[in-house]
Amino acid sequence: MPKKRRRTPRRPAKSGRSRGAAATPRKHPDYDLACPEELLVDEFGEEGAQWLFDAYERPLTMADLKLEQAIRRDAFLMDDPFTGPAMCSAQQISQILDMTLHVAAALADQAGTITAEQAREIEQLDAVGPIDHAAEGVDVVREAHREGVLLLNHRGMWDFA
Numbered sequence: 001m002p003k004k005r006r007r008t009p010r011r012p013a014k015s016g017r018s019r020g021a022a023a024t025p026r027k028h029p030d031y032d033l034a035c036p037e038e039l040l041v042d043e044f045g046e047e048g049a050q051w052l053f054d055a056y057e058r059p060l061t062m063a064d065l066k067l068e069q070a071i072r073r074d075a076f077l078m079d080d081p082f083t084g085p086a087m088c089s090a091q092q093i094s095q096i097l098d099m100t101l102h103v104a105a106a107l108a109d110q111a112g113t114i115t116a117e118q119a120r121e122i123e124q125l126d127a128v129g130p131i132d133h134a135a136e137g138v139d140v141v142r143e144a145h146r147e148g149v150l151l152l153n154h155r156g157m158w159d160f161a
Contacts, residue, residue: 028152030062039065044072055142063152067145070158071138079157088158094137096160097144101125 040049040060052060052068070076076088088096105122108114114122131140144150153159 026154028063028154028156030066030152033062035060035062035065043069056146064145066152067142067150071141076141076158077156079153079155079159085157089137090141091133091137093144093150093158094131094133094140097140097149098131098133100160 037049040052043049043065044052052064056064071090074089076090076093078086078088078093080086105114105118108118131137133140141150149161151159151161
């Protein structure tokens with residue numbers, strides 16, 4: 001007589017809430033939607049739309065449009081997991097990114113994990129001098145968005161990757 005297989009209960013699938021704090025946040029669907037040229041022209045005028053096309057060097061997405069609207073208002077709704085949503089300016093985001101870079105570099109240097117190439121890059125950044133976050137914060141924010149460091153998450157708020 002064949003042995004009966006013992007059934008083991010299936011584990012329920014993990015929900016999004018049980019993900020670790022270090023889990024990468026999901027991107028907003030607007031990253032996959034092309035921004036209509038008419039919408040850019042309506043929002044920024046013909047010259048502004050052309051400047052954005054030149055600055056991005058690619059077709060803009062709806063997420064890019066939302067970033068530019070946040071830059072224009074100087075108001076970014078940040079998704080803070082500890083304190084809840086908070087408004088930040090481009091200057092504040094620039095300061096946070098700059099501080100994070102310096103802390104990460106110092107910790108990596110202390111741990112002895114910086115490569116020669118990374119050390120050269122850090123020296124070049126330090127040689128430029130401190131960033132004027134009030135004047136250059138918008139450029140820092142745009143670059144962070146372009147590099148995937150600042151992203152629009154699935155809840156429609158900005159988040160650090």
